[in-house]
Amino acid sequence: MFRINGENVEMLIVQAQQATFQELPLESGEVLAPATIEYETYGTLNAHKNNAILIIHALTGTAHCAGKHSEEDKKPGWWDTMIGPGKHIDTDKYFVVCSNCLGGCSGTTGPRSINPKTGRRYNLQFPQITIGDQVELQKQLMEHLEIDRWLSVVGGSMGGMNTLDWTVRYPEKVVSAIPIATTWQLSSQSIAFNWVGRKAILSDPAWENGEYEKELPESGLSIARMLAHITYLSDVGMDMKFGRNLQEENKVSKDFSTSFSIESYLNYQGQRFVERFDANCYLYLTRALDYFSLADHGDGDLSKALAKATADFLVVSFSSDWLFTTEQSKQVVEALKNNGKNVTFSEIDSNYGHDAFLLEVEALGTMIREFLKYQHTKLVRGEK
Amino acid sequence: MFRINGENVEMLIVQAQQATFQELPLESGEVLAPATIEYETYGTLNAHKNNAILIIHALTGTAHCAGKHSEEDKKPGWWDTMIGPGKHIDTDKYFVVCSNCLGGCSGTTGPRSINPKTGRRYNLQFPQITIGDQVELQKQLMEHLEIDRWLSVVGGSMGGMNTLDWTVRYPEKVVSAIPIATTWQLSSQSIAFNWVGRKAILSDPAWENGEYEKELPESGLSIARMLAHITYLSDVGMDMKFGRNLQEENKVSKDFSTSFSIESYLNYQGQRFVERFDANCYLYLTRALDYFSLADHGDGDLSKALAKATADFLVVSFSSDWLFTTEQSKQVVEALKNNGKNVTFSEIDSNYGHDAFLLEVEALGTMIREFLKYQHTKLVRGEK
DSSP states (O other), rough: OOOEEEEEOOOOBBOOEEESSEEOOOTOOOOHHHHHHEEEEEEEOOOOOOOOEEEEEEEEEOOOSSBBEEEEEEEEOOTTTTEEEEEEETTTTTTTEEOOTOOOSSSSSOSEEEETTTTEEEEESOOOOOOHHHHHHHHHHHHTTOOOOEEEEEEEEHHHHHHHHHHHHHHGGGSEEESOOSSSBBOOOHHHHHHHHHHHHHOOOGGGTTTSSOOOOOHHHHHHHHHHHHHHHHHHHHHHOOOOOBBOOOOOOSSSSSBBHHHHHHHHHHHHHHHHHHHHHHHHHHHHHOOOOOGGGGGTTTTHHHHTOOOEEEEEEEOOOOOSOOOHHHHHHHHHTTTTOOEEEEEEESSSSGGGHHOOOOHHHHHHHHHHHHHHHHHHTTTO | EEEETTTOOOBOOOOOEEESSEEETTTSSSSSSEEEEEEEEEEEOOOOOOOOEEEEETTTOOOOOOSSSSOOOOOTTTTTTEEETTSEEETTTTTEEEOTTTOSSSSOOTTTTTTTTTTOOOOOGOOOHHHHHHHHHHHHHHTTOOOOOEEEEEEHHHHHHHHHHHHHHSSBBBSEEEEEEESSSSSHHHHHHHHHHHHHHHHOGGGGGGGGOOOOOOOHHHHHHHHHHHHOOHHHHHHTTTTTSSSSOOOSSSSSOOOOOHHHHHHHHHHHHHHOHHHHHHHHHHHHHHHBBBBGGGGOOHHHHHOOSSSSEEEEEEEOOOOOOOOHHHHHHHHHHTTTOOEEEEEEEOOGGGHHHHHOHHHHHHHHHHHHHHHHHHTTTOOO
């Protein structure tokens, strides 16, 4: 490790790992047997085992949250700005674990995995999965890694829902929790956007009722992604970045190809996405989002659900996030306060919309760094 | 005409009419020859010809804004709550004109009309049209009806853009203007939503590069509509009306059919829409929205553009409309004020989102009624 001008220029070289468990019972009553989880770890678990942090990705993320897989890798992990030696989530201090969520397509069992009963891909034979099922698989990984308690569980968006679920499903396993840009349940509007996105996939003839092999339903998946991408940005952020800028001078086009910059940007996002993500996974994961309600842990009552939590919370929202709003985060905070829990809440002022959790690195990172330090100190002092 | 308990129970029976003009020069430089416009009129043009009101519909509307075409008609015109004998826009007093906009599919020339040069539908041979072109066709209708000035031009959403355009394109023809739930130009986000909607149509194999005949691109068009429909509602309105209500008790569905009420509602909206609207028209009309900027009348400067207007304005926005926001309406109002124009502005508090302009009948109607009365009085007194 070396530093130049106080900047850490070391790049973590990491390898993805996999663990396979005999079975994973699901909330639906079905059982996945076996269930594989892909994960990466960064840093070292200390002798007291009190420095383990679980990072949980958003809808389409992977286990690869930091570092590179080789020196030649062009891009580092998806939260490399946050996680690494000397960074806000400091892998010199903490043992960081990140896994691909159940239902994904980056190494963990999902709809495109081989069903051992048939020797063929599950596709729509894959059982419906939930955010809770994702947590259960992470719990098996935790045991596999012989970690007793997470110093912190940290996640944005879908990862934040996982984080919230952890705190009430396994309160004794979670010292602290950092749910970011997330919600305890989707609004009607968010369910509606997911619905239209899935419709685009289901309507793509190449989808073939989920049995696509050579030709992929790229058109439908890219439309779903473009739509979702709009919800990840903010109105004001889009106006600032793209406005009504045209791609070319001559504004009246005869056909319906891209004219505005925002259009070619969305096209690009759609194209990149279909290269790395799977349509059936998108169907299953967005359904898991739709069905999630933390209140289910409290007979429909959020406050009752969060009464079970024992973790300290750092809840973070972003001012221009209209997908998972500050108001929704505040509902979580209020429910925690009602139960006398330790909770710190911050709304970070940002024009980046929902995506802010990946972009507002300094504002968010500083908060996380201090919170983790405090939590670790509490643990070391035996106060938790 | 008769009234029961002060309620007007008379139903106007109206007939759609058509006028065909030799040619309509377009902003693109192309010429439509001929151009037909479908329209309806309600009430009687008085001898002074000072009681004519032009109503302009939103994106997918028709000339049929009030009354029924026969006693047996199940549904009245799209703004029948507002327009009719004794209603807020009182056809006992005013001569109301409503036409189908250029590029539509309800009687007025559009992409599905027959191209006289080929004897076949225009489809993608139809020239790109603009909001200004729509106004030019309405202007020809005005001359056809021998109307010298509109007492008022009234329109919501796309109709509001037409209204704004009228005030600077033909200021001498417009005594007053009521742009409702509209904007002087689309935001980047609105352009983005239109883009994704069009993508869904273009990606539908049944679209056939616009040359569909028997099989219609219903799947793509319904997805476009469902997406647009979300933008017509508000987040809070959707939560109040649909929330997370399920269609059926058992929440975990194995397939990806409708589970939530909001999903079946959107499906229904999509299905109804494809029965009455055309995919190519949707492409052309949303493009016209995208390209519209009132500031084009002022070398890119909204204030300079509105300096040309001589009408009195009643600008109305709705608090939960996030498609065309109060802020956008206020920009119009500020530009008018900068120019010393007469402008009344009202933001109506509503949870109905963009659709509020069709639903907040009492609040909006009372305002329109008083404004029209005042404008008519001014005209009669020779003050305008």
